[in-house]
Amino acid sequence: MTRMKKRLLYRGPSCPHLGRRHPGPRGGARTGRWLAPTGQGTGCGKPSLFSVESLIGRGAAVDRQGVVSEVDRGRLYRTEGLILHRTDFGEADRLLAVYTPRYGLLRLLAKGARKPTSRKAGHVEPFTCVSLLVARGRNLDIVSQVEMLEPFRRLRENLELASLSYYVAELITGFTEEGDSNPPLFDLTVATLSRLCGARDPTLALRFFELRALGLLGYQPQLFLCITCQAQLEPVANYFYPAAGGVLCPRHGEGFPDAVPLALPTFKVLRYMQTHPWDQVGALRIRPETHLDLESVLQSFIVYQLERRLRSVDFIHRLRREAKV
Ligand SMILES: [Zn+2]
Numbered sequence: 424m425t426r427m428k429k430r431l432l433y434r435g436p437s438c439p440h441l442g443r444r445h446p447g448p449r450g451g452a453r454t455g456r457w458l459a460p461t462g463q464g465t466g467c468g469k470p471s472l473f474s475v476e477s478l479i480g481r482g483a484a485v486d487r488q489g490v491v492s493e494v495d496r497g498r499l500y501r502t503e504g505l506i507l508h509r510t511d512f513g514e515a516d517r518l519l520a521v522y523t524p525r526y527g528l529l530r531l532l533a534k535g536a537r538k539p540t541s542r543k544a545g546h547v548e549p550f551t552c553v554s555l556l557v558a559r560g561r562n563l564d565i566v567s568q569v570e571m572l573e574p575f576r577r578l579r580e581n582l583e584l585a586s587l588s589y590y591v592a593e594l595i596t597g598f599t600e601e602g603d604s605n606p607p608l609f610d611l612t613v614a615t616l617s618r619l620c621g622a623r624d625p626t627l628a629l630r631f632f633e634l635r636a637l638g639l640l641g642y643q644p645q646l647f648l649c650i651t652c653q654a655q656l657e658p659v660a661n662y663f664y665p666a667a668g669g670v671l672c673p674r675h676g677e678g679f680p681d682a683v684p685l686a687l688p689t690f691k692v693l694r695y696m697q698t699h700p701w702d703q704v705g706a707l708r709i710r711p712e713t714h715l716d717l718e719s720v721l722q723s724f725i726v727y728q729l730e731r732r733l734r735s736v737d738f739i740h741r742l743r744r745e746a747k748v
Contacts, residue, residue: 498559499567502526505612506551507592511537519547519566521555522595522612527603531557533566546571550578550588552613573613577620584619586742587629590735591615594633597729598640608639614701622705626714631704633721634696642728645669646694661685663720665727683723689716 504521507528512518517536521529536543546553546569556568578588595612599605611632618628637643649656649672650664662676663669663685670690676682692713696704709717726732 499556501556504553504555506547506549507596509547509549517547520596522609524606524609525604527601528596528599529601530563531566532563543569548579550575550616575616575620578616583742584625586735586739587619587625588616590739591632593733593735594636605639608636611635611639627709630717630721631696631701644724646697649675651675658687660687661690665724686716688713689720692717
């Protein structure tokens with residue numbers, strides 16, 4: 424690839440600078456254009472996160488002249504995706520919920536995927552990371568080809584890990600829609616499934632995912648300044664108040680009946696997770712009571728933002744109770 428081609432950047436309706444809600448594959452990719460960085464584009468004026476090379480990495484087809492080929496502009500589009508859910512559809516098909524970096528959450532039809540002879544069957548299991556070639560359909564887009572990138576097999580073989588993975592999937596489906604382009608959140612989700620497979624403390628990987636995902640979705644809890652007085656929060660017993668968006672100092676927390684006392688170890692771990700990479704967070708050793716407290720605090724924040732409970736949380740709790748018996 425020449426230097427000129429490397430400098431081409433994508434500007435268009437699926438540009439991540441245009442905000443959370445913008446058209447998915449039905450509108451965005453078809454009308455997006457390839458422009459040089461200095462061109463008068465339809466985008467926001469900032470260079471997009473998507474260079475040609477990063478798009479190639481994400482599966483977009485780029486021809487020898489360095490422009491998006493028919494695959495991305497026409498009836499077909501290619502995308503990386505995580506299979507979050509699958510349900511039976513018709514006699515032999517499956518309906519898939521697929522999370523993608525550029526197009527958000529897609530509902531795709533995998534025709535014939537339940538036939539024993541289908542080559543798609545093993546590739547459209549929950550929590551597999553795949554490369555998809557998708558054909559636009561009148562009602563539903565259809566999986567034309569699927570290639571396995573990462574099977575994450577362990578997540579389906581271990582019941583506890585499966586329950587944690589379903590929670591990740593439920594969180595993504597709860598917070599995202601078709602058209603929600605968010606490559607960093609996609610990368611975090613894939614990394615989290617990988618961490619669940621191999622981490623010493625998978626529950627900590629889940630807490631890290633929750634906190635970082637909230638930030639990437641625009642709901643980052645405030646953990647450093649009191650929400651009321653904006654004073655730096657001291658390492659003391661502060662208060663957590665989901666409705667206000669984070670933590671209150673002791674003086675102001677006492678004034679809100681719904682604000683809950685935040686134990687100091689929990690507060691410290693939350694701040695550490697918000698400011699340190701997983702390599703360092705994953706090395707922490709968390710006491711069981713702090714773990715329960717972290718879960719409770721983050722869950723209260725998520726339930727407040729989503730305005731509903733997540734079903735997989737009840738399942739995780741049931742498994743935990745049964746494991747103790
Ligand atoms: Zn205050």
